Amino acid sequence: MKRTLGIAALLLLGSTAHAQTTDFQARAWAASCAACHGTGGKSNSAIPSINGQDKQVLLTKLLAYKRDQLPATVMHQHAKGYSDAELERLADHFSRQPK
Template identity: 45%
Template sequence: MKLTPALALLCLLGTAGAAAAADPNLARNLAATCANCHGTDGRSVGGMDRLAGESRDGLLQKLLAFKSGERPATIMHQIARGYSNEQLALIAGYFAAQRAQD
């Protein structure tokens, strides 16, 4: 009898993870948090780096370097630590897929 609540909890956790993975807008929603500094869809019009159209691997490398503290920053190291490596990969992929405006 004691296994039933534990099994129910495992099932709920498993379905919650599957629901998040099935969200077709997850990458876009995660990337939207970058708009304040880097512009809508990564198309910066100010002094911040443009992210749209950049290499996915390059962006991910930068994000992981911010997260680890290897790359110095004023705030990006704090922001990057709030995401899992998988979420950072989704964000990098989203911006890489955006067309840069010239």
């Protein structure tokens, strides 16, 4: 029983560490978005805020930019620099930011 609890605790700690690493990576990627979309995705300019938006809406737009299916000035170039999975993590990150 103790061994089972020990293994469960290690798995939980490992998944928590992975989640924190993943979040750190997403936050690092999101930092480059701040130049246009503002800190945390909250824009103070004519560029749209992306904080607190629906994850699926953000992801759909990012993938459309990446595939040249949505007109853009620079977003298509930025989106092409990420894998689909990385774009999903970015969409998740910004969807969790407060409005």
